[in-house]
Amino acid sequence: xxxxxxxALVTGGGTGIGLAIAQDFAAQGCAVTITGxxxxxxxxxxxxxxxxxxMDVRDEESVVSTIAAAVEARGPVQICVANAGIAEGRAxxxxxxxxxxxxxxxxLDGAFLTIRESLKSMRETDWGRVIAISSVAGLRGLQGAAxxxxxxxxxxxxxxxxxxxxxxxxxxxxxxxxxxxxxxxVTRNTASIAKRANLSPDQAKAMMVSANRHNRLIDSKEVSxxxxxxxxxxxxxxNGQAIEIAGGQx
Numbered sequence: 001x002x003x004x005x006x007x008a009l010v011t012g013g014g015t016g017i018g019l020a021i022a023q024d025f026a027a028q029g030c031a032v033t034i035t036g037x038x039x040x041x042x043x044x045x046x047x048x049x050x051x052x053x054x055m056d057v058r059d060e061e062s063v064v065s066t067i068a069a070a071v072e073a074r075g076p077v078q079i080c081v082a083n084a085g086i087a088e089g090r091a092x093x094x095x096x097x098x099x100x101x102x103x104x105x106x107x108l109d110g111a112f113l114t115i116r117e118s119l120k121s122m123r124e125t126d127w128g129r130v131i132a133i134s135s136v137a138g139l140r141g142l143q144g145a146a147x148x149x150x151x152x153x154x155x156x157x158x159x160x161x162x163x164x165x166x167x168x169x170x171x172x173x174x175x176x177x178x179x180x181x182x183x184x185x186v187t188r189n190t191a192s193i194a195k196r197a198n199l200s201p202d203q204a205k206a207m208m209v210s211a212n213r214h215n216r217l218i219d220s221k222e223v224s225x226x227x228x229x230x231x232x233x234x235x236x237x238x239n240g241q242a243i244e245i246a247g248g249q250x
Contacts, residue, residue, distance in 0.1 A: 010032060013034025014044070017183060020221050023224070035066060051070075076122060077121050080128075082114045082132045083133040086107065088103070088189070089144040092147075103148060108154045108158070111155050115130055128171035129171065130162065132175045134156050135148075139244065139250060174240065175243065177242050178246065179245065181219070182220065189204075
């Protein structure tokens with residue numbers, strides 16, 4: 001399989017799942033634009049096929065101008081991976097409107113803007129793939145994380161609606177829904193959970209590990225392999241799906 005000549009855009013591509021996806025697509029011949037808010041993180045991830053552009057998915061002007069510049073430099077976006085997101089739990093009675101709006105602006109508005117701007121050039125080509133990185137929280141309620149859960153449910157709804165809009169066209173829209181993945185987000189959440197629940201860091205991490213059905217953290221490469229499959233020959237009829245990567249049935 002080769003994706004040589006394709007331009008892939010991966011938001012939040014400097015670390016974790018996004019970086020793994022960017023590296024896998026680059027290895028298959030794509031020119032990959034990665035975006036994030038920290039230039040130094042993007043610079044560390046860049047290679048001869050991976051190009052970093054600072055972009056804040058919460059800011060419409062930033063998304064519009066950055067994706068337009070990437071298209072100008074590397075051609076139409078044919079693989080759009082809406083990966084940028086934040087994960088933080090908070091009880092509803094402790095959730096203020098600023099926390100809610102920032103979560104939605106990043107996880108849902110940001111994905112919408114990224115996909116919308118990518119489609120402007122993708123629609124002019126004969127092939128395209130849109131992949132949103134949701135979560136198992138997009139498929140069920142996650143205890144203590146109503147805001148995060150709502151944002152990820154909304155993301156799956158967006159993907160399912162777009163798949164209906166483009167039925168019969170040479171584009172597919174799917175969501176990947178991983179459980180706890182071994183990324184910096186889990187590292188940060190370990191400290192947060194430990195503080196909120198009065199647990200040791202080891203106990204907090206064990207809670208996340210045990211939530212995965214196979215009782216281990218998922219590797220970022222397991223998620224990137226699924227993203228690569230969705231862009232590979234033979235996946236053309238996989239459309240509008242929310243694919244669990246959770247070690248078992250949720």
